[in-house]
Amino acid sequence: MHIGLIGLGKMGFNMRERMRKGGIEVTGFDRNPDVTDAASVDELIAALPTPRLVWVMVPSGEITDAVVTELGEKLSPGDMVIDGGNSRFTEDQKHAAALAEKGIRFADCGVSGGVWGLQNGYGLMAGGAEEDIELAMPVFDALRPEGERADSFVHVGGVGAGHYAKMVHNGIEYGLMQAYAEGYELLAAKDIVKDLPGTFRAWQKGTVVRSWLLDLMVKALDEDPGLASIDDYVEDSGEGRWTVEEAIANAVPAPAITAALFARFASREDNSPAMKMVSALRHQFGGHATRPAN
Numbered sequence: 543m544h545i546g547l548i549g550l551g552k553m554g555f556n557m558r559e560r561m562r563k564g565g566i567e568v569t570g571f572d573r574n575p576d577v578t579d580a581a582s583v584d585e586l587i588a589a590l591p592t593p594r595l596v597w598v599m600v601p602s603g604e605i606t607d608a609v610v611t612e613l614g615e616k617l618s619p620g621d622m623v624i625d626g627g628n629s630r631f632t633e634d635q636k637h638a639a640a641l642a643e644k645g646i647r648f649a650d651c652g653v654s655g656g657v658w659g660l661q662n663g664y665g666l667m668a669g670g671a672e673e674d675i676e677l678a679m680p681v682f683d684a685l686r687p688e689g690e691r692a693d694s695f696v697h698v699g700g701v702g703a704g705h706y707a708k709m710v711h712n713g714i715e716y717g718l719m720q721a722y723a724e725g726y727e728l729l730a731a732k733d734i735v736k737d738l739p740g741t742f743r744a745w746q747k748g749t750v751v752r753s754w755l756l757d758l759m760v761k762a763l764d765e766d767p768g769l770a771s772i773d774d775y776v777e778d779s780g781e782g783r784w785t786v787e788e789a790i791a792n793a794v795p796a797p798a799i800t801a802a803l804f805a806r807f808a809s810r811e812d813n814s815p816a817m818k819m820v821s822a823l824r825h826q827f828g829g830h831a832t833r834p835a836n
C-alpha cells in the first residue's frame with residue numbers, strides 16, 4: 543500500500559517512519575522543506591496509486607480545514623482522506639459532506655501516543671464507513687502497537703466518532719494530569735515525606751495509581767528535579783474545552799475535567815482580577831486585611 547501523509551511535525555514525522563517500518567510506502571508533504579518528500583500537494587497526489595489515500599496530520603481548525611478543502615479540489619472520486627489530527631468531531635461531519643459531493647471518502651481517526659508512538663505504537667480510534675475503514679486497515683495496522691488488533695485499534699462508529707472518542711480521551715488526560723500534579727504539590731508543600739521522587743517511583747509498581755502518566759512524571763522529575771526550568775503557564779489545544787462543552791450539552795457532570803481545564807486558565811494569570819475581588823469583598827464585609835498590590 544502507498545499512502546500520502548500531509549503534516550510531518552511532532553506526530554506526522556514519526557508516523558511516516560512507523561508506517562514505513564510496517565511496510566507502507568509513504569509520500570509525505572509538509573510546508574517545511576527540511577522534512578518533506580513531495581514539493582507540493584499536487585506532487586504528492588501525482589505520486590499515489592488510485593484509489594488514493596491521504597492522511598492529514600496538521601494542526602486542527604483552520605489549517606486542517608484548508609488542507610481538506612484543497613484535497614477536495616484535487617482528489618478524484620473513490621479516493622479517501624483520513625483526518626488523524628485532533629479535529630473537533632463537528633468538523634468531520636462538515637468535511638465528509640463536502641468531500642462526498644465529489645465522491646471522495648472520509649474517515650477520522652483519533653491518534654494517541656504522542657511523540658512516543660514511533661517506538662510504542664499509536665492507540666487508534668477510527669470513525670467512518672465500514673468499507674472505508676477496511677481500505678485503510680493496513681495503515682492502521684502499521685501504526686498501532688503490536689499484538690491483538692482489538693487491543694490497540696477500535697472502529698468506534700460513523701464519521702466523527704473517532705474524534706469524539708479522542709476528545710473524551712483527552713478530557714480524561716486533563717483530569718489525570720491535574721490529579722497527579724495536585725498530589726505532587728501537596729507532597730512537596732509539607733516537609734514530612736522526605737523522598738518525593740522515590741515515592742512516585744515506588745508508586746510505579748503495583749499501586750492503584752500506577753500509569754504511563756505517572757511514569758512520565760517520574761521521568762520529568764529525573765530530568766529536572768523541582769521543575770526549576772519550566773514555567774507554570776499551561777496551554778490547551780481545544781480538546782478539553784470541547785469535552786466540557788459536550789458534557790454541558792449532554793447534561794453530564796464532569797467536575798474533574800472542568801476543574802482541570804480551568805486550572806490551566808488560572809495558570810496563565812499573573813494577577814487574578816477574580817481573586818483581587820474576593821479579597822476586596824472579604825475586606826468590605828468583614829474588615830479582613832487585604833495584601834497590598836506589588
Ligand SMILES: NC(=O)C1=CN([C@@H]2O[C@H](COP(=O)(O)OP(=O)(O)OC[C@H]3O[C@@H](n4cnc5c(N)ncnc54)[C@H](O)[C@@H]3O)[C@@H](O)[C@H]2O)C=CC1
Pocket residue numbers: 548549550551552553554571572573574599600601602605609626627628629653654655656657779
Ligand atoms: N503532539 C501530540 O501529542 C499529538 C498531536 N495530535 C494532533 O496531530 C496534529 C499534528 O500535531 P503535531 O505533529 O504535534 O503538530 P506540529 O505543529 O508539530 O506539526 C504540524 C506540522 O504540520 C505542518 N503544516 C502546517 N500547515 C501545513 C500545510 N498547510 N501543509 C502542509 N504541512 C503543514 C507544519 O509545518 C508541521 O510540520 C494536530 O492536529 C494535533 O492536535 C494528535 C495526537 C497527539
Ligand SMILES: O=C(CO)[C@H](O)[C@H](O)COP(=O)(O)O
Pocket residue numbers: 628653654655656712715777778779780781782
Ligand atoms: O492529543 C494529545 C495527547 O493525547 C496532544 O498532545 C494534545 O495536544 C494534548 O492536548 P492539550 O494540548 O490540550 O494539552
